[in-house]
Amino acid sequence: MKTLVVGVGGMTNGGKSTLSNSLHQKIPNSCIIAQDSYFKQRIRLIHMVALSAVQVIDALHMDMMMSDINSLRRDPESFLRQQCQKLEPTTMTVNTEVIVLIVEGFLIFNYRPLNEIFDRRYFLEIPYDVCKRRRSLRMYTPPDPPGYFDGHVWPMYLKNRQEMESMVSDIVFLDGLEPKEQLLAKVFKDVCEELERLRGKLQ
């Protein structure tokens, strides 16, 4: 069984989870692995002053994330049977030759081993003021302290983005201001075309 791996990256509040969940709903035999589920526990509990450390790849258990992704690619059926509590609810029937794995997160393109396995890469971007407003409406654990967005989140986004652009070139940038339905239609069409190509190759 072949896995088509779709990366949905982007800045905080760019709309990654929204797009990934809608894609998952629309694509039979798909599942999501979200980078947010791999934050280190120590970082979650850390005192506010150290929150800058949260915006970097070292704050995440990328080894565990890779291990889950590799297990899923090796044997989707048994992986999903074991992990169904941990992953997003799945529309998987598994009875297929290709499954679509949607990997979403704010630093998915900043980790080389993960980067290498994507068949398609998308990056959702929104302007500074929209990002700041959307983020101010969200409640994180731990919550953002005052001044956190301008002091850490935005500067680290700029730094991580620069690093990403020096590492990867074939990213499709998406305007996160576009209506959700429009973004979904665009990516869905693209993924369907890729699936057709892949199925053609497998025959």
Ligand SMILES: Nc1ncnc2c1ncn2[C@@H]1O[C@H](COP(=O)(O)OP(=O)(O)O)[C@@H](O)[C@H]1O
């Ligand atoms: N295309 C869009 N247009 C307007 N608002 C959006 C869009 N996509 C997501 N949102 C909103 O932005 C906020 C953050 O979306 P979310 O998908 O959780 O972002 P991320 O996973 O990138 O942090 C949510 O309130 C969501 O409803």
Ligand SMILES: NC(=O)c1ccc[n+]([C@@H]2O[C@H](COP(=O)(O)O)[C@@H](O)[C@H]2O)c1
């Ligand atoms: N889910 C967690 O355990 C956790 C822990 C620390 C920070 N965060 C925040 O999550 C953000 C990334 O997620 P979004 O891209 O969904 O905003 C980071 O900017 C970080 O501040 C999440």
